[in-house]
Amino acid sequence: MSTSESDSRLPGDVMDEMEDHAPGDEPPEEGSHWVRNANYGLGFSILLTVSAFLLAGSNIIYEPAIPVALIVLAIAQMGVHLVFFLHITTGPDNTNNVLALAFGVLVVFVVVIGSVWIMSHLHENMSPMEQLMEMQP
Amino acid sequence: MSFRGLPASLEAIRRVREDPHRLGHRAHAPGEPIEGAGHGTTGPASKRILVGYGFWIFLLSDIVIFSCFFAAFAVQKHATAGGPTMSDLVEIDRLAWQTAALLLSSYMCMLGFAATQVRNRLWTQVFLAITGLLGLAFLLLEIQEFVDLAERGFTPQRSGMLTAFFGLVGLHGLHVAVGGLWLATMMAQVQVKGFRREIVHRLICFNLFWHALDIVWIGIFTIVYLIPSRP
C-alpha cells in the first residue's frame, strides 16, 4: 500500500532525542538532575513567597503599587513552578507544551479580564449610586 | 450500482494531472521529510508522551474552571450585602502555614518523582507519603478556617462575596482532597504492582496535577487573601 512501510512506535520507555516531551517528563537520567531542579525551585519559591507576604503587610513601597507588585511576584512564583517543577523549556521538544500553555493563558486572560470589564460596565447606563439610595423607600 | 471509482481519477490524470493552475499545492517538494521534533513526522508518539500531554491539556481545562471562579470572585468581591468584607476574613498566620505546607508538599512530590525515575520504591513511597501528609495539613488548616468563619456567622449563604470566596477556595480544597485520594491509590498501586509502565505514567500525571494545584494556590493567596487584606 505504500512504497516504504513503517509501523507504529513500539510502546515502551524508549525515548528518542528527536521526540517531544510532556511537561515534567524527560528521559530517565540520574535522579540528581531532578533533585537539583527541585532544590532550585524550592529556593526561588521560598524567596518570592516570603517577599510577597512581607510586602503585603508593610509600607515599603508606594501604596497603590503594592497590589501590582504582589501580582508580579505571583507571576514570578508561577514561572518558577513551571520551569523548575514542570520543566517547561523553550526547546523544540517542548513546543507543543508551550503552545498549549500559551493557549490556556490566553483563555484565562480573556475570561477573567473580559468578565471584569463587562460586568463593571453594567453600571454605565444606571443612575449613580447616590440617586439610587435616595430612591429607596 | 456501476463502478464509478477510479475512472474519474484517470480523467483527472488525462486532463489535469496535477492541479493545472498550481492553486492547491504547497511549495515543499514531495518526499522531503521535515526534520526536527514537534512536526510529528516520525510517526505516533510513545504512550508516555501521549499520557503526559493529554493530562497537560486536561489541566489547562481545569485552570479555565478556576479562572471562572476567579472571575466570579473579582466581580463579587465588594458584594458584601452589609456583611463582612475580605479584610475581616484574612488571617495571615494561618495563610502562611497553609502556603508553606503546600509548597513543601510540591517539593516533596518532586523528590518522589526523582526516586521514581531511578526506580527506587522505598524512597518513592516515603516522599509520596510526606507529600500526602503535608497536603492533609493544608486541608486541615483550611477546614479549621471554614469552621471558624462559620462560627462567626460568615457563611456562603450570607453574601455574594462570601459565596464567591468559599466557592473559589473550596474548589481548590476539593481538588487537593481528590488529589489526596488519588495519591493514596497511587501508593497502593506502587506497592502492589511496582513500577509498571502504566503506574509510572499515572505518577507523571499526579505530579502535573499536584504542581498545578500549587500554582493555583499562588493565585488564590495573592488575589483572594493578600491583596484584599489591605483595607
Next chain:
Amino acid sequence: MFGKLDWSAIPLSQPLPLITSFVLILIVIGLLILITVKKWWPYLWHEWITSVDHKRIGVMYCLLGVLMLIRGFADAIMMRTQQAAAINAAGYLTPEHYNQIFTAHGTIMILFGAMPLVLGFMNYLVPLQLGVRDVAFPTFNSVGFWLTASGALLVNVSLFIGEFARTGWLPYPPLSETAYTPGVGVDYYLWAVQISGIGTLITGINIVTTILKMRCPGMSYLRMPVFCWTALASCLLIVATFPILTAALAMLTLDRYVDWNYFTNTAGGNPMMFVNLVWAWGHPEVYILVLPAFGIFSEIFSTFSGKPLFGYRSMVAATLFICIVSMLVWLHHFFTMGAGAAVNTFFGISSSIIAVGTGVKIYNWIFTMYGGRVRFEVPMLWSLGFIFTFIIGGLTGVLLAVPPADFLTHNSMFLVAHFHNVIVGGVVFAVFAGLEYWFPKVFGFELHRAWGKAAFWFAFVGFWVTFAPLYVLGLLGMTRRLQHINIPEWGPWLYVSVAGVGILILGVISQVMQLVVSIRDRHKLRDVTGDPWDGRSLEWATPSPPPFFNFAVMPNVEGEEAYWGIKLRAVETQQLAPEPRYEPIEMPLHSGVGFFTAFFTSVFGFAMVWHIWWLASLALVLAIAGFVVFAWRDKHEFEVPVEEVARVDRARRLAREAALARLSEQGALP
C-alpha cells in the same frame, strides 16, 4: 427515603407527555425483548457496548445524535403548530408545557443532537485520516460516549418522571433559581448537561492529543486533511470553553442546592454574571459545531470537483483565526444587557471581523469547484445547498452584530431565523452530507441515490419555507418563545412556516426511506473497493468497512492528499506497491468501564435531581470505585497475530488489484 420523588412526578394529568412516554417505554421494552430473543446480547456487549474502537464509538455517537434530532424535531413541530393554532386562541399546549418544549428543543438539538453527531464524525474520521489505529485514549473515549448517553437519558427520563426546565435552553437566573423555579426541571437540565459535558471534554482532550501527537510517519501538520485541522480547532475550543459552562452551571447548582449567592437577586448575587459566563461558552460552542462542518464540506468539495482543495494554507489560517476570534465575541448575545457603548462597540467589531474567516473559506470552496469536473452526487447537493443557505445566514448574523440593529432584533424571530439559518444550513446540512458521503465506508454498502436526492430537496426547500417567514415576523416585531399570538397580521407568515414544516417532514421520511431501501438492497449496493467516490484522503485507502486495526501497515506520507498520491502511482504503474512486511499489531482490549461508570453516573444524576441523598452518595462511590477497579487490571492490550493482519490486508489488495484490472480492460489506463 426517596427525597422529593413521589407518585405525583408522573404526568398523569398531561396527555401528551404521558402518551409519548408510554409509547417510548413500549418501544424500548420491545427492543430489549427482541435483542434477548435473538440472542444478540453477547454480540452487542462485546462488539459495541464495551468497544473502545473509535469507529464503533463514532457510530454510536451518530446514532444517539440522529435519535435525539428526531425528538428535537418533534418538539419543533409542536412549537410551530402551536403558534399557528394560537392566534387569538388558546392553541393546544398550555404555557407551562410550551415553555418546557422550547427549552427541551434547544437543549436537545444543540447538546444531544448536533454535538454527538459532530463528536461522532470526528471520532470516526480523525484516526483514519491521520493514518493511525485509534485515538490517543481509546478506553477514555468509551467513557466519554457513555457519559454523553447518560446525559441524554436523563433528559428523556424527565419526560415521564417529573418535568423539564421552563427557562429556555440556557437557564437564566433569577428564573432558574430556587425562588422562582422550585421544581425539578432545572435540576434535570443541570445534571444532564454537566454529565454530558464531561463526556464532551474527554473527546476534546482525546482528539487534540491524537492530532498533535499521533500522526502516521511523514504526516506533518501541513499535510493533514483540512477536516483534521477543523477537528483540532473545534476540540481546542472544547477544551478551552466547556470548563466555562461547567463552572457556570456548577455555580447555579450551588445556588439551587445550598442557597449560595452567585446569581441570586439579593444578598450580593449577580444574575448577569451567569449570562456573561454562559455565553462565553455559548458562542464558542456554535463554532465547535460549525468548524467540523466546514471540514466535512472541504473534503466533499475537493472530492466531487476532482481537484485538490483550493488554498490549503489559507484554509488552515482561516480555521485557526476563527478558533481564536470566536472566544472574543460572546457579548453580542447580550448587547441589550447594558454594558454601554464602549463594550458593545468592541464586541460588535469583533463579531463583524470573525465573518472574514468564514468568507475566506467560502471563496476557497468556490474556487475549488472552478476548473474542476463537478459531480452532482448527493453529498455535493447538500454542500451546494449549504453554500447558498449559510451565506445568507451569515449575512443576517453580521447584521445582528451591529449593536443598534441588535437592539431592535434581539430575541425576536429574526434572531431565531438567523441562528437556525446558520445551524441548519451549516451543521445539519453538513451532517447529512457527511452521512451520505461516508456511509459506504462505515457500513460497506452505498446509499440509494434517488431517495437521497429527494431527501435533500425536501430539506432544502422545507428549510426555506419554514424559516424565511420568521425573518419577516422578526422585523414585524414578533418576539421569540410566544405561546400565544394576539396580532392577526402575523398569521399568514406562521401558516407558511407550518407548511414548511410539512415539507421538512417529507424530507425526514425520504431519509428514512433511503435507509430502508439501501439496507434492503445492500448486496447490490456493496462497496467492493473501499473507494466509491474516488476519494483523496487516507480513509479511502481502507476496505469498507475498515478492519478494526484500520491499517495493516501504517502509511508513510510524502505529500498533501496522502491517498491521492498512492492512487496515482498505482494507476500509472498499473500495479499496487509491493506487498509490505506484516507485523503483529497491539490493540487495546475492550472494557466495560465506560458503560458501568455512566450507569452509576445516571443513577447519581437522577438521585441528585430528586434529592435522594443516600442513593446519590452510593452511586457516586460506585462510579469512582468502578474506575479504580478498572485501573487495577493487568492486561489492557492484545496482540493481533501476523497471519490475521496478512489475511485481511491481502483481501484488500485483491479487491484493489481487481479494480485496477477492470480499468485496464476498459482501456481507461494511459
